[in-house]
Amino acid sequence: DAKTTQPTSMDCAEGRAANLPCNHSTISGNEYVYWYRQIHSQGPQYIIHGLKNNETNEMASLIITEDRKSSTLILPHATLRDTAVYYCIVRVNRDDKIIFGKGTRLHILP
Amino acid sequence: AAGVIQSPRHLIKEKRETATLKCYPIPRHDTVYWYQQGPGQDPQFLISFYEKMQSDKGSIPDRFSAQQFSDYHSELNMSSLELGDSALYFCASSLIQGRTEAFFGQGTRLTVV
Numbered sequence: 001d002a003k004t005t006q007p008t009s010m011d012c013a014e015g016r017a018a019n020l021p022c023n024h025s026t027i028s029g030n031e032y033v034y035w036y037r038q039i040h041s042q043g044p045q046y047i048i049h050g051l052k053n054n055e056t057n058e059m060a061s062l063i064i065t066e067d068r069k070s071s072t073l074i075l076p077h078a079t080l081r082d083t084a085v086y087y088c089i090v091r092v093n094r095d096d097k098i099i100f101g102k103g104t105r106l107h108i109l110p
Numbered sequence: 111a112a113g114v115i116q117s118p119r120h121l122i123k124e125k126r127e128t129a130t131l132k133c134y135p136i137p138r139h140d141t142v143y144w145y146q147q148g149p150g151q152d153p154q155f156l157i158s159f160y161e162k163m164q165s166d167k168g169s170i171p172d173r174f175s176a177q178q179f180s181d182y183h184s185e186l187n188m189s190s191l192e193l194g195d196s197a198l199y200f201c202a203s204s205l206i207q208g209r210t211e212a213f214f215g216q217g218t219r220l221t222v223v
Contacts, residue, residue: 034211038153041198041217041219042216042217043114043200043202043214043215043216043217044153044200044202044214045214046211046212046213049211085152087152097143097155097158097166097168098143098155098202098212099155100145100152100153100154100155101152102152103152
């Protein structure tokens with residue numbers, strides 16, 4: 001059973017913020033939210049992860065709701081190179097295998 | 111920085127042949143994961159190793175086997191190849207006791223004809 005639900009696809013204008021939602025209503029207290037992306041036929045790339053608090057790194061920000069049932073990945077200034085499939089993954093800890101769901105295909109429009 | 115190295119990058123085999131894919135993890139990483147991604151599909155977990163022992167198993171066919179060697183590199187052996195085995199095969203590595211995430215290689219594209 002899928003642990004996460006994401007939109008199939010989204011469009012975003014270049015230079016604007018891309019906000020990718022993810023629902024994980026059955027998340028357990030010890031499960032982290034991870035985001036990976038896969039640019040066409042390349043190896044998946046780690047973006048960010050969080051448990052309860054919002055997180056930010058050089059690539060993106062992760063906003064997790066207080067009840068932890070959903071989250072949003074924010075790419076602050078999307079570029080054409082951000083066109084990819086984005087996967088939201090719930091994972092017990094960073095040692096556990098990564099199970100990919102369907103992901104969101106993000107198209108950055110020039 | 112060193113990344114996960116996979117070889118070969120491309121491989122063409124005939125049905126019923128055997129293929130061996132190799133994965134060289136990031137130095138000091140002790141865990142290796144293998145994934146299969148068919149055309150238009152999402153990556154599917156096959157198998158993982160920690161400290162040279164199998165740590166988890168996913169949807170890996172019985173015709174496939176894998177191992178992790180003393181230098182931590184891993185090999186995925188695929189026998190009696192079928193047309194449906196044509197896919198991208200990714201390897202990822204992580205440091206299980208550390209603070210690193212899983213980092214993926216660029217994959218091996220296997221085509222079975």
